[in-house]
Amino acid sequence: MxxxxxxxxxxxxxxxxxxxxxxxxxxxxxxxxxxxxxxxxxxxxxxxxxxxxxxxxxxxxxxxxxxxxxxxxxxxxxxxxxxxxxxxxxxxxxxxxxxxxxxxxxxxxxxxxxxxxxxxxxxxxxxxxxxxxxxxxxxxxxxxxxxxxxxxxxxxxxxxxxxxxxxxxxxxxxxxxxxxxxxxxxxxxxxxxxxxxxxxxxxxxxIDWKAYVVMASGMLCVAYFMVYGPKQYWFQDKSITYCFMLMVFLLFMFVYRQVKSKRPIIHFSIFKSKKFITGLFLLAFFYGLKDTINLVYSYISTVTQWANYQYIELALVNISGMALAMYAASQLVMRKKHSIHFFLVTGFGFMLAFNLWMYFIISTDLAFSDLVIPIFLQGAASGMLFVPIATYILSHVPVNTGLSGSLVAGHVRFFTTLNSFAGYYTLQLFYNQHYKEQFLAHLTPYDMAYTNANNATVQAFISKGYNAQDATIAARASIIKQVGIQSQLLTSQTIFLIVAAVLATIIAVVLIAPFVKRVLNWPKLAFKTH
Missing domain, CATH: 1.20.1250.20 (MFS general substrate transporter like domains)
Known part of the structure; x- marks a missing residue:
């Protein structure tokens, strides 16, 4: 041009x-x-x-x-x-x-x-x-x-x-x-x-404006369903149920219109490529699993309650890791010196290291210096994965399909981000309740650890000038608050471990996939040689 x-x-x-x-x-x-x-x-x-x-x-x-x-x-x-x-x-x-x-x-x-x-x-x-x-x-x-x-x-x-x-x-x-x-x-x-x-x-x-309106309306329904669904206990709420029904109807209408259209927004022929679909799954895993960093940001705002500038500094560390890794990945992609497997193992390996690191160190008294390396690794994982995966996806899309590949990838990002939001929200609700119930089972006069801790807390409040009744109430509230914090920390720790296990599985599959492919293709190659 x-x-x-x-x-x-x-x-x-x-x-x-x-x-x-x-x-x-x-x-x-x-x-x-x-x-x-x-x-x-x-x-x-x-x-x-x-x-x-x-x-x-x-x-x-x-x-x-x-x-x-x-x-x-x-x-x-x-x-x-x-x-x-x-x-x-x-x-x-x-x-x-x-x-x-x-x-x-x-x-x-x-x-x-x-x-x-x-x-x-x-x-x-x-x-x-x-x-x-x-x-x-x-x-x-x-x-x-x-x-x-x-x-x-x-x-x-x-x-x-x-x-x-x-x-x-x-x-x-x-x-x-x-x-x-x-x-x-x-x-x-x-x-x-x-x-x-x-x-x-x-x-x-x-320009097929009707198809665009149907697509946007369907996506709005999906967003409403996934964002508000967990809080409303999903189909127990009528608005969520109606939203889901409308979402399914609009999806059907969009697909039907695209199949019948001479100039579709999305050419469904792109789904004939197995590598394109594989790339979409990799993109979905990437976006779904990287959001555990939000647990760290939530920890900062609810437990440590850092000032805004510290929050920004930590996010800047994350972006620095992403920028450096993305630059390195883009240079390697352009030079075509490494296969997609190298980037996947490296990127998901960084993400695995981040989740395991957070699993072992998360506590009530983390300092900024404790989070620098894991947060940097999480950013490096994002930078190392996105460009190679995006390039892999778009390289297996026919040129005559226009923006179909980019648009589908964008929708995968949208759906996966919403799914991770709803998924992590639901996991936190479940494990928070689970750990709270375990803690509350020990908050009885028959538990010596609780009794000693409660008495010590009451005496601490009395020494500050509280009367006995107010000190008892304040001690009880303080312990309940600590139960909430400890439940959230254990919940975050559990989610980090679950995601780490998923990441380890993905890395193992990526590593053994080439060998499995060779084994499956060996009879075909042997037949051709004869």
Whole structure:
């Protein structure tokens, strides 16, 4: 593709300048995706909402991002690039101004859906334009490294200034920071893109809007079902039951429409490739198992109660490990010096080390230094796995299927993330109750360990000036609190061990798979030689 159909003459031959400008706009756009991931407690308290509401709003944003990702390429090729991007950024600014006046959680969720569209239009355009600046053999590895790395790193980049804003002023000032970034993006767009359209205009007709609406509606049902289902005890709640029924119906409608359509959004022929399906399973395992890091972040907020800046620093350690491993993995993928097995064993091995490390060290008094190495390893695991798996998936998709492979991979990420959220939530409910019951069985006057601990706690409160009755009540509350903390620690420890066992199984399967394949193919090879 002619590199000068979008950009002004002064910059189109300056590759690094162009890449830096496009990456800056990409980062500013994606920052909005995870804007509330590290500040959700303040959002919950401001709206008087539940933590699930904030989780649902994040998933809604991702749904709209996926919803518009295939369409944004059509828009980019239809409108004048500079006017189009500036218009999208202005809409984003208006949206952030509306956010600042919003006090209702339901309106907030609706606005997050619209914000996902803005992110998709900008981030998708930037990713497409970055691809035009790369050699063909580097497009997949580098392009997806940039996009995924920016997506994960955005939580820290957004979290650092957000934490400072929250500690020093009204948390809604975050929106002003985002608006400033969007204004900077408008200035960059104005100076690097040509005034007139120099690319062939691709018409906007033949877009199957009905299929897109059905797809987005089905994904919203899935998100609602998986986020709110565990808390409502699944099918015991009528709204969850109706949501599930609607979800199944919409899925059937989408598949039926795709089969009958001449220009489907997803070409189901891609599922004929066994390696493509294998890649999807690997991607699902990766996204499902990596989320045990949320147990560490939950531990920080509920047990140690660290300050915001320490939380950000630990997340930065994780992102550093991911960035270094992702760079190494992308370089190795481009040079084609290692098979997919090398990356899987290394990446899942790092993840196994993280889970076992946390299993052995988790306690009530962990320091920041205790978590640096395991958190770094978890980031390195993500960086080592994503690019090779994504490249493996897309390399086994026919070219004539367009974005089908990327879209299916995006949906796998979406479903797996929701499944891990619901799965870990359910596991925590089960094991928390299990361990609490074990502890409570010992909270009787006949248990000497409990009696001695209770008496010591009562005396400690009396020495602080409490009377005997208040000291007894305070001691009881303190012990119950400790039971809750110990139950959560044991629950986290159990989940780390379960995930470690699954990871060890995956590594073993990856290691023996080539040998099994050779054994199964040996009779065929022997027959051919004769």
């Amino acid at each position: 002619d590199k000068n159909i979008y950009f002004k003459d002064w910059i189109h031959n300056w590759d690094w300048g162009m890449r830096a400008a496009l990456f800056l706009i990409l980062m500013f756009s994606i920052l909005q995706f995870s804007l509330f991931s590290l500040t959700q407690n303040y959002v919950v308290s401001y709206f008087g909402a539940q933590p699930e509401d904030v989780t649902f709003s994040i998933q809604v944003t991702y749904i709209s991002l996926l919803f518009f990702l295939p369409i944004q390429i059509r828009f980019l090729n239809y409108f004048n690039t500079r006017k189009y991007l500036i218009t999208v950024l202005l809409c984003g600014i208006i949206l952030n101004l509306v956010f600042m006046k919003t006090t209702d959680i339901h309106v907030f969720i609706l606005l997050r859906f619209l914000q996902g569209i803005i992110i998709s239009l900008m981030a998708g355009a930037m990713l497409t334009l970055i691809f035009t600046r790369l050699h063909d053999q580097k497009k997949q590895a580098v392009g997806y490294s940039v996009f995924y790395g920016t997506l994960l790193g955005s939580s820290v980049v957004a979290g650092a200034p957000s934490a400072w804003v929250i500690d020093n002023m009204d948390w809604r000032m975050i929106y002003y920071i985002v608006i400033v970034m969007q204004v900077i993006s408008i200035v960059i767009v104005f100076f690097i893109f040509t005034k007139e359209r120099q690319h062939r205009q691709v018409p906007l007709y033949q």
